[in-house]
Amino acid sequence: MVHLAKKESREREMFRLYAEYPKRFLLPFVMVVLSWGPVFGATVFTDRIMFEAASGPLMIEGFEGATLFETSGSAMLDLGIVSVAYEGERPFGVLDIVGFVPGSTTTEVGPTEGQRYLLATFATSVTFVFEELVFEFGTDLKDVESTINYLTSSGESGVAGVQMDDGVVQFFGFRSDTGFSSIRFTNDKDGDGMIFDHVVFTGVPEPSTAFLSIWAFLAASFYREPVRTSLTTAQHQ
Incomplete structure (x- = not known):
C-alpha cells in the first residue's frame, strides 16, 4: 500500500508539472515579446x-x-x-x-x-x-x-x-x-x-537589457517548485 501510494503521488506530481509547464513557458515568452517587440501599425x-x-x-x-x-x-x-x-x-x-x-x-x-x-x-x-x-x-x-x-x-x-x-x-x-x-x-x-x-x-537597446531579459526568460521557464508530499502518503509512511 505504501509503495502504491508513493507511485500515485509521483504520477499526480508529474501530471501537475506537465500541466503547469506551458503556463510557465508562455508568460515569460509574452513578457519578452512585449518588451522587445515594436509597436503595431504606423x-x-x-x-x-x-x-x-x-x-x-x-x-x-x-x-x-x-x-x-x-x-x-x-x-x-x-x-x-x-x-x-x-x-x-x-x-x-x-x-x-x-x-x-x-x-x-x-x-x-x-x-x-x-x-x-x-x-x-x-x-x-x-x-x-x-x-x-x-x-x-x-x-x-x-x-x-x-x-x-x-x-x-x-x-x-x-x-x-x-x-x-x-x-x-x-x-x-x-x-x-x-x-x-x-x-x-x-x-x-x-x-x-x-x-x-x-x-x-x-x-x-543596450546589451545588458537584452541579457537580463533572456536570463529572466530562461529562469522562469525552467523553474520548478519543490515537490509537495501528500498527506495520505505521509500518513502511510
Missing part, C-alpha cells in the same frame, strides 16, 4: 508630448554640438548615429541664433530649442539616414511655407507638415512596426525653406 503624431509618452527610450539630436556651416549645394551632415543628406542648390546648414536669415527675427526663423538649428531650403530633398534601423522618429518643423511630404526606406509615406504662418512650430512624429534606415522629406515648391530642430528617434 502612426503619425502632431503632438510631441503624446509621441514621447507613447515611445520607448529616444536618442536626441538638437544640433547643439554640430559645427556651424552653410552651403548652397548638395551636402551631407554627419552627426554620428544619424546623418542628414541634402540634395539641391539652395542654402543648407546648421545655423545659430546669430546666423538667421537677414530681415527675419529669431521668432520666425530661429531654433525651437537651444541655440542651433538645421536650415534646409528645399530644391530636391532632405534625408535623415540612421546607422541602425529605427521604429520611431520625431522633429520640430518651423517656417513651413508649403506641404512637406515624407517617405521612409520601408516605403511608408504621407504628409509631415503643412503651410503655416512664420514662426509657428509644428511637430511631426512617426512610429512604425517596420524598421526603417532613412526618412526623406520633399516638397513641390522650389526654394521653399524650413527648419528642423530637436530631432528624436529610437536608439539601439
Whole structure:
C-alpha cells in the first residue's frame, strides 16, 4: 500500500508539472515579446508630448554640438548615429541664433530649442539616414511655407507638415512596426525653406537589457517548485 501510494503521488506530481509547464513557458515568452517587440501599425503624431509618452527610450539630436556651416549645394551632415543628406542648390546648414536669415527675427526663423538649428531650403530633398534601423522618429518643423511630404526606406509615406504662418512650430512624429534606415522629406515648391530642430528617434537597446531579459526568460521557464508530499502518503509512511 505504501509503495502504491508513493507511485500515485509521483504520477499526480508529474501530471501537475506537465500541466503547469506551458503556463510557465508562455508568460515569460509574452513578457519578452512585449518588451522587445515594436509597436503595431504606423502612426503619425502632431503632438510631441503624446509621441514621447507613447515611445520607448529616444536618442536626441538638437544640433547643439554640430559645427556651424552653410552651403548652397548638395551636402551631407554627419552627426554620428544619424546623418542628414541634402540634395539641391539652395542654402543648407546648421545655423545659430546669430546666423538667421537677414530681415527675419529669431521668432520666425530661429531654433525651437537651444541655440542651433538645421536650415534646409528645399530644391530636391532632405534625408535623415540612421546607422541602425529605427521604429520611431520625431522633429520640430518651423517656417513651413508649403506641404512637406515624407517617405521612409520601408516605403511608408504621407504628409509631415503643412503651410503655416512664420514662426509657428509644428511637430511631426512617426512610429512604425517596420524598421526603417532613412526618412526623406520633399516638397513641390522650389526654394521653399524650413527648419528642423530637436530631432528624436529610437536608439539601439543596450546589451545588458537584452541579457537580463533572456536570463529572466530562461529562469522562469525552467523553474520548478519543490515537490509537495501528500498527506495520505505521509500518513502511510
